[in-house]
Every structure is written in C-alpha cells, then in structure tokens.
Amino acid sequence: MTHCMLAAVSLLIGCGALRMSSGISSNHGVSPGIDLEEKYLHLVEMAVTGSLIDEAGRCNGGEGGCALNKLAPYDKSLRELGNDWPPFGHTMVGHVRLHNIRFALQDVIDHNVSGDFAELGVWRGGTCIYAKAFLDIKGQASRRVHVFDAFEKIPGYGGNSDFLMNSEADVKHNFDKYQVFDDHVHFYKGLFKDTVPSFQGQLAVLRIDSNFYDSYQDALYYLYPKVPVGGIVIFDDVMSHAAVMQCWKDFKNDQGLPEDLTRIDHHSAWFRKTVAIDVDFKHFKPPRDANKL
Numbered sequence: 001m002t003h004c005m006l007a008a009v010s011l012l013i014g015c016g017a018l019r020m021s022s023g024i025s026s027n028h029g030v031s032p033g034i035d036l037e038e039k040y041l042h043l044v045e046m047a048v049t050g051s052l053i054d055e056a057g058r059c060n061g062g063e064g065g066c067a068l069n070k071l072a073p074y075d076k077s078l079r080e081l082g083n084d085w086p087p088f089g090h091t092m093v094g095h096v097r098l099h100n101i102r103f104a105l106q107d108v109i110d111h112n113v114s115g116d117f118a119e120l121g122v123w124r125g126g127t128c129i130y131a132k133a134f135l136d137i138k139g140q141a142s143r144r145v146h147v148f149d150a151f152e153k154i155p156g157y158g159g160n161s162d163f164l165m166n167s168e169a170d171v172k173h174n175f176d177k178y179q180v181f182d183d184h185v186h187f188y189k190g191l192f193k194d195t196v197p198s199f200q201g202q203l204a205v206l207r208i209d210s211n212f213y214d215s216y217q218d219a220l221y222y223l224y225p226k227v228p229v230g231g232i233v234i235f236d237d238v239m240s241h242a243a244v245m246q247c248w249k250d251f252k253n254d255q256g257l258p259e260d261l262t263r264i265d266h267h268s269a270w271f272r273k274t275v276a277i278d279v280d281f282k283h284f285k286p287p288r289d290a291n292k293l
C-alpha cells in the first residue's frame with residue numbers, strides 16, 4: 001500500500017515538473033477540471049500527516065509515548081487540528097497548521113518578500129517536506145529550506161523522548177522518499193544555542209516548534225533579525241505551552257515589538273513582521289529548561 005502511494009506521489013511530481021518546466025499552464029493531457037498541483041499538494045499533506053492509512057491509528061501513550069500495542073483508532077477530527085500523534089506520519093502538526101504554512105509561503109511569494117523557510121524543531125521533517133514540496137511546485141525552488149533540530153534525545157521530554165527523537169539520517173531519508181531532497185535543503189544538527197548564532201541568510205518564513213523557553217529564546221534572539229519586514233513568524237506551541245507564551249511575551253515586551261499574535265488553532269499562532277527592530281541582548285534570560293539539562 002505504501003509502495004503504491006509513493007508511486008502515485010512520484011507520478012504527480014513528474015507531471016507537475018513537466019507542467020512547470022514546459023511553461024504549459026493548462027492541465028496538458030489530463031482530464032479537464034483536474035488540478036495536478038492541488039492534487040499533488042493534497043497527497044503530500046495526507047502522507048506527511050499520516051492520514052492516508054486509517055488502519056495506522058493514533059498514539060495512545062504507553063512506553064516511549066506511543067507504544068504500538070496500545071494504538072487507538074484513527075480520528076479525523078483529532079488529526080485535523082494536530083491533537084493526536086500519528087504513529088507513522090512525518091509531522092504531528094495536523095492539517096490546519098500545514099494550511100497555515102501554505103498560507104505563509106504563498107503570502108511571502110505574493111508580496112515579493114525575499115528569503116527562505118526555516119523550521120526549528122522538525123521531528124520527522126514532515127512540515128519542512130511539505131514546505132519544500134510547496135516551494136518546488138510553485139516555481140520557488142531557489143528559496144532554501146533550513147532544517148534545525150538536536151536530532152538526539154532531549155531529556156526535557158521525559159517519557160516521550162523516544163518518540164520525539166529522530167536522527168538526521170532518518171529525516172534526510174524522509175526527504176528522499178518524497179523526492180524533495182536537493183541542494184536547497186540544509187540541515188543543522190545540535191541544540192539551537194549552538195547552531196543558530198552562526199546562521200547566515202534571510203528567512204521569509206520562520207517556524208518555531210520546540211516546546212521550551214530556552215529553545216524559543218535562542219530562535220527569536222538570533223533568527224528574528226533574519227526575517228525581513230513582511231516576513232512571517234509562526235509559533236507552534238505558544239497557545240498550549242505556558243513557557244513558550246512567556247518567552248514570546250518577554251521578547252515582545254523587552255524588545256518593543258508592536259505585533260500581536262493571530263491564533264491558528266488550540267496550539268499555534270503567527271505574526272507578520274511590520275517593523276525592523278534591533279534585538280538588544282541585554283534582556284537575554286539565563287537557561288531555565290532545554291539549555292539547563
């Protein structure tokens with residue numbers, strides 16, 4: 001079943017690429033009314049969220065956070081909002097937050113905001129894979145995708161650390177399976193405190209999904225300045241993790257950001273950068289969670 005699904009994805013990638021490279025804007029050789037771009041993006045969305053195979057079910061606790069002998073039935077409404085963990089999916093953010101990534105990328109394309117896509121905290125890489133698929137199919141392959149993660153167990157995740165850990169090799173393999181791994185995808189392995197300070201580049205869309213105060217603080221202090229005015233910053237856990245909300249409030253108040261957050265779902269929110277503010281490191285707080293362990 002998985003093999004057939006991947007073959008279908010490959011077929012659609014091929015058709016989309018043909019359409020882009022030949023400059024043909026109609027669905028050449030395809031039944032009228034069939035939009036291959038939309039079908040391709042939908043298929044990638046269904047695959048990365050683990051929504052293609054109902055029998056795969058959803059995590060239901062147990063050893064490591066997702067014991068395979070304890071799985072519960074697939075529930076479309078939970079997966080929609082990222083309110084469950086997919087045992088075999090490549091992202092846990094659900095459909096609505098993927099639509100937000102699509103909106104953000106389309107927005108910066110439409111408004112000619114230059115820069116790349118970065119995610120800090122990628123787990124199995126599904127949101128970055130989706131972003132890369134979107135950029136490729138929209139003729140924006142020159143925008144790079146930056147993939148930041150520890151790619152090793154983080155003690156702060158306690159009993160869930162097995163499930164939340166992934167190796168860099170596994171995530172690269174996932175990119176390969178979707179045929180979206182090329183020279184415009186860059187990996188940064190290690191705690192953010194060690195990887196973000198030396199980052200060079202511009203980020204049209206910055207997505208942070210890393211649960212801890214220290215992780216968000218490192219991301220904001222070092223990468224907010226890399227987002228141009230008009231760029232979009234997305235926080236995955238800000239509405240559901242008190243430490244993340246505290247980090248956002250501290251950063252906003254200490255640095256004087258005028259923007260407010262727009263809610264996406266129960267967990268997440270985003271803002272569009274409206275003014276460029278020089279970050280003052282004198283407000284940087286000492287380690288309290290991820291960097292203290």
Ligand SMILES: C[S@@+](CC[C@H](N)C(=O)[O-])C[C@H]1O[C@@H](n2cnc3c(N)ncnc32)[C@H](O)[C@@H]1O
Nearest residue numbers: 091092121122123127149150191192209210215
């Ligand atoms: C909830 S998962 C990310 C989910 C992912 N965005 C998705 O689409 O499913 C959180 C990730 O953040 C990473 N992480 C958290 N804090 C980090 C830090 N300070 N440095 C590096 N990685 C971190 C963890 O390794 C983990 O992969």
